[in-house]
Amino acid sequence: MTGDTSSEPTDGGHLEKPPRPGAMTRLRNYFLTGLIIAGPLGITAYLTWSIVQWIDGWIKPFIPAIYNPDTYLPFPVPGVGLIVAFLGLVVIGFLTANIAGRTLLSYGELLLGRMPVVRNLYSGLKQIFETVLAERSNSFKKAAIIQYPRPGLWAIVFIATDARGEVAHKLGHAGADVTAVFLPTTPNPTSGFLLYVPRSEVIELDMTVEEAAKLVISAGLVSPDYDKLVQLQAEPNAPEARERAKAGG
Template sequence: MMKLRNYFLTGIIISAPLAITAYLSWSIVHWVDSWVKPYIPYRYNPDHYLPFAVPGFGLIVALVVITAIGFLTANFIGRTVVGAGEKLLNRMPLVRNVYSGLKQIFETVLAHRTELFNRVGLFEYPRKGAWSIVFIASQEDNEISDALEPHEGKTIAVFRPITPNVTTGYLLYVKESDVIPLEMTVEEAAKLLISAGLVGPEYRNKTKELAKQARANVEHEKPALEPARPVAEKAQPARRRRTASSRPKR
């Protein structure tokens, strides 16, 4: 029974991530298809010619259309059309606030995607003695940091995610000296948070492996020592020199 239990748990560990990943991917594909396929002309929709629905066709059409919009917007005519549309949206009282906020978020995320949350740290929260994992965001001077600098000194923006949903959390402005930086990557910290502390980074194993490699490199680069010569061989030339110098001159 113990072996059967272990086999069952092993099967769950192998099949559950695959099943959840396939389910989420399939759900996203169907969600995009349900939005895009109704707008595809009848003659170009393969669902009307085939006896079965083609999954993912709407997703492919959406990717092509978004890429084409980006290509057309990159030239002068496209920028002019987009500028005219933004001027029209800016005249609408409620729509302009929503549009400007969403546009700024997408521009920040896509333009600086390699700099967002590139470090992980520890911050003492929500009480003294309790530490939370935070993602350190890319720092830019703004009104909040300028207002806090005379009172708190240099502050940084950190994002404290909530376990197990790391996409939600709190944005905090804290002293830079109160944050302890860590060597783990953002992906490793996300795994640790999603698993509620069960899947941690292999910090000790990596450290041991690096130390082992360093010792191996030192041993490999160390020059070989020359074999020591006997004392008699070293003293023989000196004795010969003394004998030659002590001979009487003719």
């Protein structure tokens, strides 16, 4: 019998064991494993701490000394400004949800609308926040792939909405079959290009927008498990099963 004899018995009837890695190889593997574990945790903790300190630096000067715990304690308490900012936004949302609040808001927007430069800035920012944060918005609910920048090359995009307004009007009858997509860049998916693509050329993906964003950020290194995804999609309650899988890790 010919072929690989590495697993055949040697002298004494024992199998030949593979050589053990050297000390430097084991040390490198341990270091890389520790870096993979500690790197994301450290960066996440640093960014979270930086955001908390940044918000505290903005909000704490406006908190009365009697309500600021830093006045009574010998050390600063992080996160007080973040809590106050959260409560303040909740109060603002509550006040503007009633008739009096909406009336006051409309007068304020009318005043801003009379300011030449401020009105353009405010209207643009308001539209962005409403599009991104409003629950009624359907933007970026699906990930897809299109051929870009030429046939044969494929890029991940986020489906925004159908062509509307002047764009749809200028496209004429074809505008009804054109959808707007956002093409993110790597490794920063917050920048990219707005493209109007025929709907027939857009291939929707089963992965979520978050999974597609991870794929873009990692330059293709972090890809969702497609076999597990197909199995979840085949279950009778696929959306519920997918949510359970995401919650479980």
